[in-house]
Each structure stands twice: as C-alpha cells, then as structure tokens.
C-alpha cells in the first residue's frame with residue numbers, strides 16, 4: 001500500500017474511534033450526571049456559606065448578650081447609688097434619671113438586635129435544612145444516573161475498544177514519520193489529513209498554488225498553510 005493510502009486508511013478508522021468516544025461524552029445521561037454534580041457542588045457551597053453566616057451571628061449574639069449584662073449591672077449600680085446616696089437637688093435627680101434612661105435605651109436596642117438575630121438564625125437554619133435536603137436528593141439522583149451511565153457506556157466502551165484495536169492494526173502499516181506528523185497535527189486540528197481535490201485542500205477548500213500542487217504530487221510532505229492539515233494526493 002502507498003504510504004499516504006496507509007495513512008488515509010488509518011485516519012478513517014481513527015476518526016471512527018474518536019466519533020464513538022465523542023458520543024460517549026455527549027450521552028444525555030452523562031450530561032444529566034454532570035448537571036447533577038454541579039447542582040450538588042453548588043448546594044454544598046451555599047450550605048457552607050449559611051453555616052458561616054450562622055456562626056458569625058452566634059458570635060455577634062454572644063457579644064450583645066455580654067453588653068446587655070454590662071448595661072444591667074450599670075443600671076443596678078445606678079439604683080444602689082440612688083438608695084445609698086439619694087440625689088439632693090432637682091438637677092441631680094434629673095441627671096440620674098437621664099443616665100437611667102440612657103441605660104434602658106441601650107438595653108432595649110440590644111434586645112431588638114438580639115431578637116433580629118434570633119429570627120435570622122431561625123430563617124437561616126430553615127434554609128440550611130432545605131439546601132441539605134436538596135443536596136441529598138440530588139445525590140440520590142446522581143448515584144442513580146451514575147449507575148445508568150456506567151451500564152449504558154459499558155457497551156459503547158466495548159465498541160470503542162474494538163474500533164481502537166482496528167485502527168491500531170492499520171497503524172502498524174503506517175510510516176512512523178508520517179504517523180508522528182499525524183499525531184502532532186491532530187493536536188490542533190482533526191481530522192489531520194486532507195485530500196487534494198480539484199487543486200484545493202479538501203480540509204478547508206483553499207486553492208493551492210501550482211508549486212505546492214507539484215510538491216504534493218511528487219509525494220513530499222506538505223501542510224496546508226491555511227488549516228495546517230497534511231495534504232495528500
């Protein structure tokens with residue numbers, strides 16, 4: 001067999017194998033599987049964020065609870081001061097009452113914030129339960145899809161192996177230098193070999209100058225300047 005014919009025959013079988021491999025990748029079950037995986041990862045991320053938010057809220061709640069305790073102590077101190085040393089003038093009474101009222105306002109504000117935090121924490125915990133439930137359900141369907149996909153791809157993988165073996169058989173008759181060139185070009189464009197048809201590269205339909213045409217016809221190794229494919233007669 002002519003060295004280019006051998007290469008061409010190899011490309012035909014190699015392309016068939018690649019098509020089977022691509023079909024395996026394109027399988028709707030596999031796509032569903034990937035979607036389910038992305039969904040799970042997304043929910044895990046969301047869940048982690050909620051956990052962080054809740055932890056931050058718990059910290060904030062602790063700080064406020066301490067502040068409330070301090071304000072209450074302050075209030076108690078004011079009361080003791082009042083009992084031990086009652087204010088003598090109307091001005092002193094006014095000042096003390098103002099201080100008591102400031103203290104009570106502070107406590108009230110803290111309490112409002114605490115109840116807001118409690119509400120938000122409850123809401124977040126509910127959300128977190130939902131997110132976890134969604135993730136768990138997605139995991140179930142992921143596992144099921146995975147089994148389906150493995151079952152489904154088993155026969156296709158068998159086909160692929162058969163086809164790869166067929167290509168490999170022909171590979172043995174291909175000139176090693178040509179084969180190396182084939183593999184190099186294939187990294188950039190596939191199929192990597194194109195026929196010369198009506199003075200054009202059949203890969204990209206670019207018309208070739210006559211100098212190139214005679215080079216191809218003489219059996220030299222020529223790459224298309226436009227698409228990079230190896231052009232064979």
Ligand SMILES: [Zn+2]
Pocket residue numbers: 194201202203204205206224225226227228229
């Ligand atoms: Zn071309």
